[in-house]
Amino acid sequence: MTGWEYYAVVLLVYFGTFLIAAWGLNLEFGVAGVPNFAYIVLVAAGAYTYAVLTLGPSSGNGGFQHYIFGARLPFAVAILCAAAVSAVLGAIIGITGLKRLRPDYQAMAMLVVSITATTIVVADTGLVNGSAGLALIPNPLHRMSGSKQAWGYVAMVGVICCLVYVVLRRFSSGPFGRLLRAMRDDEEAALSVGKNVVALRIAVQAIGGSFAGLSGALLVGFIGGWSPSAWLFIETMALLTAIIVGGMGNDWGVVAGVIIVPTLIVQGVQFLPTVASNPELIPQLGWIILGLLTIGFLFFRPAGLIPERRPTARRVRSDGRGAHAGDAETDRHGSRESDARVLSFISSLPEPAARLREVRTGAERGDDHILVVEDLHRDFGGVRAVDGTTFSVERGSITGLIGPNGAGKSTALGIVSGFIRPSAGTVRFDGRDVTSVPQYRRARLGLVRTFQLSHEFGSLTTLENLVVAAPRARSESTLGVVGGRRYWGREEREITERAMGLLALFQMEEKTFERARNLSGGQKRMLEVMRAVMTQPTLLLLDEPTAGLSPRLTHRLGDACLALREEGLSILLVEHELETVDRLCDTVVVMVQGKLFAQGSMADLRTRREVQEAYIAG
């Protein structure tokens, strides 16, 4: 084998293994927004797992290297074990997501994990032979020789890359990719529409981890040795740079990044002649170029060479247009029969109808209140935001929650939705104590909130924002990921049709394929309400939905609320605009200084002087 041939083989194997790892990290960070700065540890875990499972017993080495759990398993088994170990480790690291922290803080935590892992492996020489590392790790193709073995390895890596790509696309594209991107764009909003963010993060980190393990095993099977210097924290940076250069969240962008960053630059500087007086010069130069490249792209082209595309927009466009082009057209040119449209819209849905039937059975049981809040307390560092509030929402009513600023309305709403934990008190929803039920589960039960400040999934289109909120979608299940389009395609079309119906109702069709981050403030608020309705709630919690809306939009939103109530939906509405409250609400709850001040119909409250005074004085 000539020198150049050998060099080409090395380059191709590095390229393939690096690509697999970069795809995994891109799925975690680029697509799902998990800043896994400890990713290289998962690559290392795969490499070590492969090594100890193929090297045979530690004692068989004549004592020159020590490690745990020596075995001589078949190579295929060892590689799969490596992927599995890294997947488990990735999931464990994913548990750090339980504490909802700012992403840069998470990144720092991961960085610490990465460096700690290195120090532990170095400190414990019996684990995987400390800083000296493992050597003589067998090549899976050891029976072949020379050039045949080398090119055989390249072919094997190539095939595995293709397989990994097929698996990857199941997660990074289509409805599942859309779900992950929604979580990345706004975690709170994802929770509010019933997505189990923690489980998703752990799943993503397990999948990304398995890629890392595969990459590590393939790399170490080729080079035959593995030590802590091969998986320093800086290697994660190399992967991140490849992703940033290529295009975050774009699988083909990552391919471009992997060609440019490590193979051309880190390997490229190896061609420079070494300087005898400073042997560190050349490798350091490689890292400096890497750093400059990262910074350059962050400044001048943060989306990368091949920016992330809208994952489902075009596909949905063809599906959605096919089904609904007619409706959208008539509505745009047609009349404003919105009330009638809502009615037909909701009753045409099989699922909420079933849900509403349940609600009615609940009512038949004599349970008139869908929500009962008792003696709720919440302090914020000495401030009693909510101080013993008790109120209830009648089934099928619109209940207003009013009070002066700082009365604790939003906090109360936050507690009811599960976003804020109460210091004391109970929340009963539909006859069930949900005080300790996590937010996303409450949303799945039908208790859904909107936010006072808009929380949109910015990189998704308006339509995708709605489609992603659909509850219990097949495409989000394990079966959906395995089964693919055949399993969820039909349902996806139905959900899309429903979303198109909602868009028509709110007269937002023109913005169907607009990215949500480009919408105006008022449009974002409408989107927020539509998205909540998409989850098919039984009780909708609206936090000042009309704030910042023009009178016309306010009226349109009011129409929609009234129509939804006709269908049996209950609404709890925090609102300052008394005109709107007067128009919409059957019952009004007045809060002052964290306490229930009065409850009754608006006409009733109007006659009570103390209410008037409290409201105006506040």
Place this chain on the structure above:
Amino acid sequence: MGVVVQTIGFGIAAGAVISLGAVGFTVQFGISNVLNITYGAFMTLSAYLGYALLNRGLDVWLALLLVAVAMALISVLFNRVFLGPLQRRGAGFVSVVIGTVAAGIILQGVIVILVGPGAITYGAQFGTTVSALGFTFTVAQLIIIGMTLALMLGLHLLLTRTRIGRAMRATSTNRTVARACGIRTERIIDLTWLLTGFLCGAAGVALAVTTVTFDFSLGSIFLIYMIAAAVLGGIAQPYGAMIGGIVVGVASQLGAAYWSPAYQDVVAFTILIIVLLIRPRGLFAAAGVTRRNLSAT
């Protein structure tokens, strides 16, 4: 017993340096809202700058002061020409962290290319030893402990008792509102980077004094100690970072003495990971500022 006391003494001395660096790190993060990983590389740079001054025959403590002043200016410049513009271009939190990591890598690479990868030393700058209550400290250690206490107290008073300190805390909580209230937030941010750069420089030279030999990787491992101290104490809490620094210093020295020197780093890092998992806002976190700074959105 004597060994325990002495080990704790070592820990306090080590902790003082950690505290010094951690206070700068935590205030920088708390007020300017940037998680600056370059901080570690800046400490390395400080140590090498101190070395250059020492070689010109300067007294080590004078060198420390000069380096601290130089680093204060470099730090302001770093924020003005790099991080500020990056944030204004809409880079997210993680992008900014990646930017600071990249900057650290570049800086470290430049140092290696200019000075070489070999280890260097300040020589023995410890002074005589002083013993009291079973503790034995070198004069250098006492100076560092005293300096740390003084800087900490000064910073605490600045933040809590002065108009500028109030403006800094306001800027930290909500920059836009602070600006709307007539606070010149650019100046406040400059001042923050000036002060924390000073602390970074002082800590870098102090670290080089207490370490026998060091190389280009000095700051990158030490950064984790500082992060541990800052996280333990609660971000943006100068006193918290100080107590955190002492706790981390003592714990890692005890780990080294009673377990194995190889585990010195592991002990410190494990503390950090446990705190991050259980109480990520730190042991002494104040409710308001930190919650806003660290919550997911």
